[in-house]
Amino acid sequence: MKLSPYTSVVGAIQQEKRLDVIANNLANAATPGYRKVGTRFENFMELQTYTQSAQGPVHRTGNPMDVAINGEGYFRIQTDRGERYTRAGNLTVDAQGRLVTPQGWPILGQGGIIQVEGSEVRIGAEGQVYDGENLVDTLDVVAFPPGVRLVHDERNLLLPADPNTFAVPARNFTVEQGALEGANFSAVQEMTSMIETLRIFEACQKVMKISYEEDKQIINQLGKS
Amino acid sequence: MMRSLWTAATGMDAQQLNMDVVAHNLANANTTGFKKSRANFEDLMYQNLIPPGAETGASGTIPTGIQIGMGVKTASVQKIFTQGNFTETGNQLDLAIEGKGFFKVLRGADEVYTRAGTFKLDSEGYLVDSEGNRLQPEVSIPREAVTINVDPRGTLSAFDQNGTLLASVNLTLYDFANPAGLLSLGKNYFAPSEASGDAVEGQPGTEGFGTLLQGFLESANINVVEEMVNMIAGQRAYEANSKVIRTADEMLRIANSVAS
Numbered sequence: 001m002k003l004s005p006y007t008s009v010v011g012a013i014q015q016e017k018r019l020d021v022i023a024n025n026l027a028n029a030a031t032p033g034y035r036k037v038g039t040r041f042e043n044f045m046e047l048q049t050y051t052q053s054a055q056g057p058v059h060r061t062g063n064p065m066d067v068a069i070n071g072e073g074y075f076r077i078q079t080d081r082g083e084r085y086t087r088a089g090n091l092t093v094d095a096q097g098r099l100v101t102p103q104g105w106p107i108l109g110q111g112g113i114i115q116v117e118g119s120e121v122r123i124g125a126e127g128q129v130y131d132g133e134n135l136v137d138t139l140d141v142v143a144f145p146p147g148v149r150l151v152h153d154e155r156n157l158l159l160p161a162d163p164n165t166f167a168v169p170a171r172n173f174t175v176e177q178g179a180l181e182g183a184n185f186s187a188v189q190e191m192t193s194m195i196e197t198l199r200i201f202e203a204c205q206k207v208m209k210i211s212y213e214e215d216k217q218i219i220n221q222l223g224k225s
Numbered sequence: 226m227m228r229s230l231w232t233a234a235t236g237m238d239a240q241q242l243n244m245d246v247v248a249h250n251l252a253n254a255n256t257t258g259f260k261k262s263r264a265n266f267e268d269l270m271y272q273n274l275i276p277p278g279a280e281t282g283a284s285g286t287i288p289t290g291i292q293i294g295m296g297v298k299t300a301s302v303q304k305i306f307t308q309g310n311f312t313e314t315g316n317q318l319d320l321a322i323e324g325k326g327f328f329k330v331l332r333g334a335d336e337v338y339t340r341a342g343t344f345k346l347d348s349e350g351y352l353v354d355s356e357g358n359r360l361q362p363e364v365s366i367p368r369e370a371v372t373i374n375v376d377p378r379g380t381l382s383a384f385d386q387n388g389t390l391l392a393s394v395n396l397t398l399y400d401f402a403n404p405a406g407l408l409s410l411g412k413n414y415f416a417p418s419e420a421s422g423d424a425v426e427g428q429p430g431t432e433g434f435g436t437l438l439q440g441f442l443e444s445a446n447i448n449v450v451e452e453m454v455n456m457i458a459g460q461r462a463y464e465a466n467s468k469v470i471r472t473a474d475e476m477l478r479i480a481n482s483v484a485s
Contacts, residue, residue: 012480015476016227016229016476017274017291017293019227019229019469019472019473019476020227020228020229020232020293021293021294022229022469023228023229023230023232023233023236023296023466023469023473024232024268024293024294024295024296026233026236026462026465026466026469027232027233027235027236027239027294027296027297027466027469028236028266028268028294028296028297029236029240029458029462029465029466030239030240030243030264030266030297030458030459030462031266031267031268031297032265032266034268037292037293037294047291048290048291049290049291049292049293051292061263062307062448063263063305063307064307065405088267090265090303092303092403092405092406093402093403093405094402094403094406094420095402095403095406095419095420095421095422096402096422097402097403097422102265102267102300102301102303103267103300117433120325132432151271151273151290151292152268152271152292152294153271154267154268154269154270154271155267155268155300156267156268156300161290187461187462187465190465191465191468194468194469194472195472197472198472198475198476201476201479202479205479205480205482205483208483209483212483
């Protein structure tokens with residue numbers, strides 16, 4: 001039986017897309033709270049991507065405005081396109097004294113936008129925000145019920161794939177002040193996937209070539225007789 | 226053309242900027258009152274080749290679809306205003322701020338802010354910084370003064386050789402809602418911007434302001450080991466992205482050789 005050369009063309013295109021995804025992961029090696037985009041193949045040849053939600057490495061920065069979540073959950077961010085979720089806790093205080101992301105979007109506490117007077121901001125293990133000695137608000141760390149898939153919005157933000165899902169308060173987490181969570185992929189794994197991608201691509205090309213050679217021979221030989 | 230080539234290029238670009246920031250921090254390891262910077266990265270837009278929840282012919286709906294990101298970009302390069310260490314100098318006009326706040330000096334016609342407290346006296350007896358710019362509000366020290374004492378709450382007292390008090394003045398500090406939004410002018414100077422908010426005046430040691438430490442200077446708030454680790458991580462990430470470009474190139478070569 002002769003395999004259609006188109007099968008290998010489709011296979012090669014899928015591998016090209018897979019490299020695009022790996023390239024994006026590696027480009028975001030230094031992006032705080034970045035969630036890896038994984039790939040899988042379904043129905044033999046159908047590439048799908050998903051957002052991997054495993055914990056990334058938490059490293060200390062010593063900057064009091066950096067917060068990291070250890071465990072499950074996401075920070076709620078209010079953007080001009082609606083509510084989004086993130087694990088990137090590199091916060092600052094804007095000119096109006098609101099706690100915001102580097103993009104200037106307010107991070108939400110249980111009482112909405114968090115306003116600080118600007119002296120020493122302290123953040124407790126459950127996300128309590130103290131302005132000096134006063135408890136101002138508590139960071140609203142939320143999780144999604146099992147089975148909810150998150151997709152990437154740009155600028156370190158995530159949102160549920162199905163707009164009708166609602167976040168619930170997260171339970172198993174601690175908030176660490178003065179630390180940031182890094183990207184949650186392993187460089188070794190990405191490099192290995194990359195090599196694999198290249199080799200499969202090469203194999204697909206070989207199949208294509210053999211198939212063209214066969215066609216050539218058939219045409220030539222039939223033409224002679 | 227292959228997206229991955231451009232995606233990897235954004236990654237290399239980001240790491241290059243990261244390295245520039247680290248280099249600037251390390252170069253200022255011995256600069257008085259220097260505040261380190263950090264590059265904040267964010268992911269670029271995603272192309273949804275197949276949107277999540279799209280219907281397929283045979284198997285119902287695709288749960289997540291295909292999302293391909295376009296790489297990374299720099300969100301901001303942020304100054305980090307953590308406290309630096311104190312170095313004892315014994316010089317009675319060296320002042321370090323322990324806590325929040327800035328000194329204000331007049332540079333030409335502009336009011337600028339600094340945490341480098343290496344003060345001296347100019348020919349007219351005014352307190353000036355190492356660039357010769359006068360501290361604001363101006364403080365003049367009588368010519369006969371021998372001993373100058375600054376207490377943590379900012380009261381500067383000048384005494385003559387017999388220990389008689391000649392003059393006493395309160396030094397003022399300034400602070401901002403968001404110091405990270407200040408504009409760096411170089412030479413340890415900062416200027417307010419829309420992001421930083423306006424300067425708020427206060428006495429050292431009062432609510433929200435740090436205290437003064439005489440005879441000390443604040444060193445740069447960088448940690449050399451941390452910067453070195455950032456440098457190594459940045460270099461390796463740069464390398465990984467260059468490998469992606471090599472792989473993409475190899476794929477294109479293979480694709481081109483189908484027709485040969």
